[in-house]
Amino acid sequence: MSADQDRGGAAIRAEDFIDGFRRPATQGNRVRDMNPISVFLVLGSLAVIAVAVPGIVAPSTVCVVLVLISLAGGVGRPFIGNFSRLFVAIGLLLFVLRSAFAGGTPVLFTIGAITVSMEGVLEGLRFALVVMAISGTVTLYFALIPIKYSMLALELKGVTPRATYVLLAAFQAITDLGKNARVIMDAQKARGIETEGNFVQRVRAFVPVLAPVFLSAIAATEEKAIALDARAFNSRVNHSHLVTLRPTPAWEVVFVAIAILCAVVACAGAVVPWY
Amino acid sequence: MRRCGGAVVLVSLHDVRFTYAFTEGPALDGVTLELEPGLLHGVVGMNASGKSTLCALIRGVVPHFHEGTLEGDVQVLGRDLSDWDPADLSQTIGCVFDNPFTQISGIKDTVFEEIAIGLENLGVPREAMIQRVKEVVERLGLQALIRKNPNELSGGQRQKVAFASIIAMDTDFIVIDEPTSQLDPEASEEIFGVIDQLRRHGKSVVLVEHKIDLLARYADSIVVMKEGRVVMHGPTRDVLTSDALLDANVPPPEVTALARDLADAGKELPFMPITRSEAYQAISRRMEGRPRGHHTA
Amino acid sequence: MATDNSFARLMKSYGRLTIFLIPIGIAVNFVGGQIALLLKLPLYLDSIGTILVGATCGALPGALVGLLSNAINSITSPPTFAFAILNVLFGLLAGLLGRYGVFKSWWKTLLSAIPFAFIGGFGGALITIWVLGGAAVGGTGLVVGSLVAAGMPVNTANFVAQLPIDLVDKVPTVLIVFAIISGIPRRLMVKLPLGYVYLSPSGGGPGTGATGASRVR
Numbered sequence: 119m120s121a122d123q124d125r126g127g128a129a130i131r132a133e134d135f136i137d138g139f140r141r142p143a144t145q146g147n148r149v150r151d152m153n154p155i156s157v158f159l160v161l162g163s164l165a166v167i168a169v170a171v172p173g174i175v176a177p178s179t180v181c182v183v184l185v186l187i188s189l190a191g192g193v194g195r196p197f198i199g200n201f202s203r204l205f206v207a208i209g210l211l212l213f214v215l216r217s218a219f220a221g222g223t224p225v226l227f228t229i230g231a232i233t234v235s236m237e238g239v240l241e242g243l244r245f246a247l248v249v250m251a252i253s254g255t256v257t258l259y260f261a262l263i264p265i266k267y268s269m270l271a272l273e274l275k276g277v278t279p280r281a282t283y284v285l286l287a288a289f290q291a292i293t294d295l296g297k298n299a300r301v302i303m304d305a306q307k308a309r310g311i312e313t314e315g316n317f318v319q320r321v322r323a324f325v326p327v328l329a330p331v332f333l334s335a336i337a338a339t340e341e342k343a344i345a346l347d348a349r350a351f352n353s354r355v356n357h358s359h360l361v362t363l364r365p366t367p368a369w370e371v372v373f374v375a376i377a378i379l380c381a382v383v384a385c386a387g388a389v390v391p392w393y
Numbered sequence: 394m395r396r397c398g399g400a401v402v403l404v405s406l407h408d409v410r411f412t413y414a415f416t417e418g419p420a421l422d423g424v425t426l427e428l429e430p431g432l433l434h435g436v437v438g439m440n441a442s443g444k445s446t447l448c449a450l451i452r453g454v455v456p457h458f459h460e461g462t463l464e465g466d467v468q469v470l471g472r473d474l475s476d477w478d479p480a481d482l483s484q485t486i487g488c489v490f491d492n493p494f495t496q497i498s499g500i501k502d503t504v505f506e507e508i509a510i511g512l513e514n515l516g517v518p519r520e521a522m523i524q525r526v527k528e529v530v531e532r533l534g535l536q537a538l539i540r541k542n543p544n545e546l547s548g549g550q551r552q553k554v555a556f557a558s559i560i561a562m563d564t565d566f567i568v569i570d571e572p573t574s575q576l577d578p579e580a581s582e583e584i585f586g587v588i589d590q591l592r593r594h595g596k597s598v599v600l601v602e603h604k605i606d607l608l609a610r611y612a613d614s615i616v617v618m619k620e621g622r623v624v625m626h627g628p629t630r631d632v633l634t635s636d637a638l639l640d641a642n643v644p645p646p647e648v649t650a651l652a653r654d655l656a657d658a659g660k661e662l663p664f665m666p667i668t669r670s671e672a673y674q675a676i677s678r679r680m681e682g683r684p685r686g687h688h689t690a
Numbered sequence: 691m692a693t694d695n696s697f698a699r700l701m702k703s704y705g706r707l708t709i710f711l712i713p714i715g716i717a718v719n720f721v722g723g724q725i726a727l728l729l730k731l732p733l734y735l736d737s738i739g740t741i742l743v744g745a746t747c748g749a750l751p752g753a754l755v756g757l758l759s760n761a762i763n764s765i766t767s768p769p770t771f772a773f774a775i776l777n778v779l780f781g782l783l784a785g786l787l788g789r790y791g792v793f794k795s796w797w798k799t800l801l802s803a804i805p806f807a808f809i810g811g812f813g814g815a816l817i818t819i820w821v822l823g824g825a826a827v828g829g830t831g832l833v834v835g836s837l838v839a840a841g842m843p844v845n846t847a848n849f850v851a852q853l854p855i856d857l858v859d860k861v862p863t864v865l866i867v868f869a870i871i872s873g874i875p876r877r878l879m880v881k882l883p884l885g886y887v888y889l890s891p892s893g894g895g896p897g898t899g900a901t902g903a904s905r906v907r
Binding site (some may be wrong): 132279288343357 | 407452454462479480482488490492494495496498499500502504506510511512513514515516517518519520522523527536537539540544555559560562618670
Binding site for chain 1 (some may be wrong): 696706707708709711712713714716717718721722724725728738754758762764765766767768769771775778823831844865866870873874875878881
């Protein structure tokens with residue numbers, strides 16, 4: 119491609135990018151393009167169902183459904199990876215500990231002071247699966263919906279941008295402060311402050327490193343306040359939005375309604391066990 | 394409203410004194426100053442001469458944000474400072490300062506959205522926002538950056554984006570406080586190009602700077618400050634070639650210092666230059682009057 | 691107006707700077723935790739920001755820092771959210787203690803580690819038992835696990851382990867908070883909701899740090 123064609127191409131891509139703001143934001147996937155609040159309600163309903171319906175069938179079904187949703191949402195691989203890790207790290211541990219100390223009949227086997235029974239195993243299994251189901255819904259939500267769209271959905275529903283600012287700024291602050299801290303840590307290492315050594319030494323190395331980093335971050339908030347004020351952060355006018363979410367199609371509303379209905383039925387069942 | 398040559402006076406200070414809370418000694422100690430609109434006013438002085446406090450005062454940051462005792466008469470855009478709503482004032486007067494890192498909001502992940510942030514806060518409709526940001530991007534030559542994450546830019550790039558987001562708000566008056574102090578010479582030149590553009594668009598600019606050579610090229614008038622007072626205020630040429638500058642311990646432009654040295658050595662130039670191009674002219678003119686050849690005697 | 695809801699009004703009553711300090715408090719929590727891991731310290735050090743913001747901006751901002759830090763952590767490890775209430779309590783307590791000038795002197799600050807550790811240790815043990823069935827995770831989990839293996843019932847093991855661990859964690863935490871508060875320049879302190887506590891001359895307080903005078907330009 120000649121340089122001119124290159125420039126032309128770049129200009130067209132830039133124009134496309136800008137034009138993108140005239141259309142609703144899209145992640146290119148039916149599931150992920152759902153309104154964040156819809157996704158929240160659907161996943162929340164699944165979590166409620168996992169908790170409300172007794173036994174191990176409900177939470178395990180929910181876990182499977184979560185995996186299916188992740189595949190439909192195009193985030194299958196990362197989600198399944200994270201979910202499996204959670205299962206091993208926490209699910210297994212919860213299962214073992216709960217079963218070990220649940221007591222009950224019939225006894226399956228005994229190891230020292232620990233008596234393992236069928237009831238206990240089932241209870242442990244259910245407990246672990248419920249925690250996994252709930253954890254799975256949280257993990258899946260954030261795998262499907264980037265934080266900025268969640269915040270945008272909230273703002274479009276009337277939440278003040280100052281609240282969403284706090285959360286979004288927190289993420290960036292974590293990155294920035296982390297970078298600064300690492301730079302100072304490396305500088306301290308070069309100066310010979312012990313980063314290895316016994317416990318007390320390392321704690322003593324901690325304070326002179328971190329206090330100035332934190333202090334300069336705190337001092338910078340003054341300027342940040344002024345800079346954002348200059349960008350009308352304190353304006354009392356209703357904010358507009360450059361990026362927008364697509365209007366909710368009928369099928370999405372129906373889908374969410376069904377999910378909520380199932381959750382309600384599940385809860386009703388917990389109160390009046392019709393099953 | 395005070396009028397000056399038919400236009401509203403930009404800023405009018407009369408015997409203004411300001412002391413920050415918990416400090417000894419005033420930051421502004423009897424400042425009387427009048428600034429005309431539509432010009433680029435440079436403000437120079439040593440550290441702690443009150444330059445930044447002056448900027449903060451004009452924007453109402455002092456005394457609304459930084460507490461302290463304020464005395465004297467301050468009028469901004471024809472209205473008394475105490476009559477201004479602080480939020481209105483900070484939206485009416487744009488502001489860019491020296492730290493490129495604190496001026497990036499941190500909540501947007503593309504430069505395009507970052508530039509639009511003030512417009513969003515002001516409730517500007519989307520299409521108007523897009524047009525305005527496109528305009529600013531073109532004027533400042535930021536096309537290559539619009540998709541990038543503002544939190545990953547260099548200092549100079551961030552400063553340009555900071556300018557862009559203020560310029561997008563299209564205020565008629567902008568206060569700029571040492572915008573190039575953390576930038577390398579190349580980025581500084583670019584920033585000054587942006588500032589010159591503002592002036593050519595008829596904006597009023599108050600610019601605090603140490604880089605006197607750059608001010609010499611672009612400023613219409615210069616305010617010299619020393620220990621919280623205004624020592625001299627006048628057209629650029631008059632101020633830069635005066636002794637008041639030296640009194641305030643502000644180094645004059647390189648070429649002006651050179652011309653002075655030449656004058657001291659008996660080789661006076663036909664006129665006192667303040668920019669390189671003027672120096673070139675002055676030296677060429679002087680050399681035209683000289684015979685060819687070079688004698689050591 | 692959409693922007694004038696209760697959150698906005700609450701923040702307004704706390705002053706303009708609080709809303710910018712909350713993200714910093716959250717970041718401090720995270721970076722503290724990261725550095726503790728980096729230095730291989732057997733501590734959490736993840737509540738420095740919560741207590742700092744509570745001590746300087748008040749109970750609710752502190753609680754918010756705690757809650758949001760926990761929520762963000764829960765994104766990658768959802769069971770963490772079970773402990774959210776503890777972080778909220780840290781923030782509330784820090785606000786209360788801050789108002790009474792506890793963080794003005796180093797020995798009062800040191801003593802404050804005790805109630806914080808009690809919340810963290812006792813509360814932590816309770817939640818671990820109720821919600822997680824006694825399955826503590828991480829380093830604490832190792833200690834609890836070894837106590838259980840030695841024959842201690844799991845509930846007792848949790849209480850025995852978590853309280854001292856939390857105390858060892860909270861002592862450096864509160865001391866770092868004290869060090870940071872001592873270093874906040876007066877001109878900044880005056881803009882913080884609880885700044886007046888640290889600026890008033892009563893009691894042996896921390897120094898004023900960098901004075902405002904050097905910030906005059």
